[in-house]
Amino acid sequence: MLQIDNDLCVGCGICEDQCAFGAITVVEGKAVVGDACTLCGACVEACDVGALTLTGTEKSVQMDLGRWAGVWVYCEFRGGTLASVSLELLGIGRKLADTRGVSLSAVLIGHETKETAAQLIGHGADIVFRVDNPALAHFTDDVYGAVMTALIQEQRPEIVLAGATAIGRSFIPGVATLLNTGLTADCTKLEIRAGDGALLQTRPAFGGNIMATIECPSTRPQMATVRPRVMKALEFDPQRTGNVIDITPVPEQLQSRIQVVESVVSEGCNVNIQESDILVSGGRGLDNAKGFDLIRQLAKSLNGDVAASRAAVDAGWIPYPHQVGQTGKTVAPKLYIACGISGAIQHVAGMQSADTIVAINRDKNAPIFDVADFGIVGDLYEILPKLITKIEECRGL
Template sequence: MLQIDSEACIGCGVCESTCTFGAIKVEGGVAVVGDSCTLCGSCVDVCEVGALSIKREEKATQGNLGDWSGVWVYAECRHGRIAPVALELLGAGRKLAEKRGVALSAVLLGSKLNGMAEELVAYGADKVFVVDDPALASFTDDAYGNALSALAKKHKPEIILAGATAIGRSFIPRVATTLATGLTADCTNLEIRDEDGVLLQTRPAFGGNIMATIVCPHTRPQISTVRPLVMKPLARDAGRKGEIIAANLDSNSLTPRVTVLDSVVEDLDRVNLSEADIVVAGGRGLENEKGFAMIRELADVLGGAVAASRAAVDSGWIPYPHQVGQTGKTVAPKIYIACGISGAIQHLVGMQSADTIIAINRDADAPIFDVATYGIVGDVFEIVPKLIEKFKERKSA
């Protein structure tokens, strides 16, 4: 916390003018700190009389961090199948494990999991911990959280990865709290720091305006969630060998306090962007709903799906299920055509894994061109109709 020595303070106001957050005010001839202080230390550096200081609490350390070893992936299952994000995380986890020189393990929780462990081995796992119990037939926070926490306490992995899905976001924070460690959510990149082997966890911060790299240096395991379609799975190797471990846990810990009475699957007209090979997306540059009618025609000609930036959704031109970005869906199509999208980082995190990105924008300095494979500078209302015409000609030829 920022401490102010009222006897030493001369009320000069230098600290007040230096603070970019407006956290310090001079009142009654003495500096007073407010709630918006970020402990950046700029005021301490400029105080000529030494009236300001920062008292930092010592970070708690979990004893010998070297006791923790290995990379784990929570292998989420849905409707009797392994979720694609689990395979994507095995691909990312493989790189981390090789950099650390440790084993890559998957954790499989549920009921009637026949054949799933072998599939996880085929996608890169060296070991698979399986908790197959009728109590885990339906997902509940407490039962799944207790199971993963108990396994982590016993085997001490240094890293745990999980999907930033509805399930992962629901119970992984419980696991982090139980293990008294840190959690970085919605990561877009994971790397190992060379000098000390710490996991570098990168994610959008401050509303997506910057990319922050977060570390967990004092506690283990280091836990990260990653959104689907951000990472790439390894190629399936049916001949791969691995160890499958049936984990026996206390049945009382698996008994949920919540009883699932029924599960009802919503029957809605879903926008299936995640499986589309071609996505045509529109942004503020489309100006109105008519602009989206134009790119919908382009998507139809190409056999693709229609997406949008948050700006377009907020303007009411297209419903939210089409939104791609930090607060929308993540997509990784073969081709992503961005029409009238400037390329704010909040949008980029949702589509940067596309194989080919084609950007159309009248602003040659738009950030979208920094990530585009091909860029077209010009009026989207002139270019897109010509593309539609040419593609129709090719289809009819």
């Protein structure tokens, strides 16, 4: 609990200003704690006179942090394909490992993974821990979780990174729980702090309005997930060498409560906008599902794909896999054309890394113009047909 020593408290109000939850108020010259307190400790650190103390929150586990070394990346392999986020994580993992002066290891779990192991070394890994078994051909939370947890307990890496994909989000939190350590989801920046070598994990917080940097000071490994297309992969270097270490899982780890009956690729939703170089994106300004016909036409004329804001997805005009933003996908195409999208912070968070952004909006004050390289103010139903005709003419379509 948070305790206030009234003899020491000078009622300066610094703790009140520091509290992001509005849980502390100064009443008659003394700080008073309310029910909204989350025991985050920000006020304790801010208090110059030492009037605030947190009690009963000490970690029950005291780890010897020095016994944990190395950076690990979980490399997602499914249906014979490596998820591109794995290579992006090896890119940032390489930087972190070099800064720490430790090795970078990839963890590859699946079946028939031989060629992929070599690919991971060419993209930056020093070591590949390969767990290849027919029982691992299909992903299941419990088996992958057991294999990953056992490997971490045995090898003791200080940092473990994974993609914030459907698979990563599904089993990595369970691994962190079994290891009794922390996990920061959806990081957009990862750095090593000089001095103590702590992993600084930055991610959007409070609806994307602030960037929070999170540390895991008392336990190891320090675990983080990163969304696809946030980090950059290194070029493949065929000269790079490394070791592939084959790990044989113990039979108990392969016992699953889940039986995979069939694996089916969903039709119509197999678009991966994160791989697209050109995206034409539609928002609520389209006014109806039919409006996406124009968006599709423009995308087709440019050899691009169709994306959308959450408002358009929520309205049922287009399926969720097309959604860009904080609760959708993060994209980084060469060209992003936003049509009838206002530019809410949650949308911009998912597309601001595009090389060139074009916005079409009838409101000249729409925030999307703040991030756009080119803006067209006007009615998209007048502009888009003209644009499509012009592009088709230029391209001889």
